[in-house]
Amino acid sequence: MLSHHDIQVVQQHGHKVYSIYVYESPLRIWHWVNAIVMIVLAVTGYMIGTPLPTLTGEAADYYLMGYLRYTHYIAAYVFAFGLIARVYWAFVGNHHARQIFILPVTNPRWWKEVWFALRWYLFLEHTPKKYIGHNPMAHLMMFFFFSILAFGMILTGFGLYVEAYGSGGPGDWLFGWVVPLLGGGQQTHTWHRLGMWLMMTFAAVHIYAALREEVLSQHSIISTMISGWRMFKK
Numbered sequence: 001m002l003s004h005h006d007i008q009v010v011q012q013h014g015h016k017v018y019s020i021y022v023y024e025s026p027l028r029i030w031h032w033v034n035a036i037v038m039i040v041l042a043v044t045g046y047m048i049g050t051p052l053p054t055l056t057g058e059a060a061d062y063y064l065m066g067y068l069r070y071t072h073y074i075a076a077y078v079f080a081f082g083l084i085a086r087v088y089w090a091f092v093g094n095h096h097a098r099q100i101f102i103l104p105v106t107n108p109r110w111w112k113e114v115w116f117a118l119r120w121y122l123f124l125e126h127t128p129k130k131y132i133g134h135n136p137m138a139h140l141m142m143f144f145f146f147s148i149l150a151f152g153m154i155l156t157g158f159g160l161y162v163e164a165y166g167s168g169g170p171g172d173w174l175f176g177w178v179v180p181l182l183g184g185g186q187q188t189h190t191w192h193r194l195g196m197w198l199m200m201t202f203a204a205v206h207i208y209a210a211l212r213e214e215v216l217s218q219h220s221i222i223s224t225m226i227s228g229w230r231m232f233k234k
């Protein structure tokens with residue numbers, strides 16, 4: 001339930017503009033840190049899977065792949081612990097903090113709104129609807145292409161990480177089952193790399209949709225993830 005502290009009303013150009021506090025500061029910080037970490041993971045992961053041509057000179061003078069793997073591992077730990085913190089905040093934060101982890105699949109009205117949002121994105125609807133949190137289509141996509149996919153990336157990534165140390169190595173008790181389950185290291189690497197492409201494709205669509213909504217919809221999107229306040233312009 002919204003309190004009077006969660007709603008602001010201001011006058012702009014003779015019209016009332018309503019702002020509702022949606023995203024709390026821990027969630028916003030996680031969002032932007034996570035965005036940077038995902039870029040680092042994608043770039044270093046791609047270069048690990050597709051190494052640069054052999055460099056000339058003494059091998060001892062180069063440690064490029066080592067630095068790439070080290071950076072990838074650090075970013076992976078930040079990504080994993082950030083996701084754990086994000087799940088924790090879903091329990092202690094407001095209603096919008098847990099939206100991307102729960103789908104109201106038994107609610108027919110929600111599916112109707114998903115269909116409407118899809119038509120809006122396809123330019124088949126002329127007027128958008130106002131949503132305080134994610135619109136239902138964004139809600140659906142965030143659940144599958146971030147929440148579920150993020151856990152899959154962590155499992156396959158750390159599965160490959162512990163495989164390098166062999167049985168009994170660090171983390172083997174937690175992730176040692178992943179590689180055998182998926183049929184070996186090469187298959188696990190393939191799934192991990194496919195997950196990277198899916199997540200980066202989703203990120204590109206997510207950025208496009210956010211920019212599009214900021215311009216065409218009647219409420220703020222990008223600025224909301226900066227300030228926490230969603231502004232309804234009309």
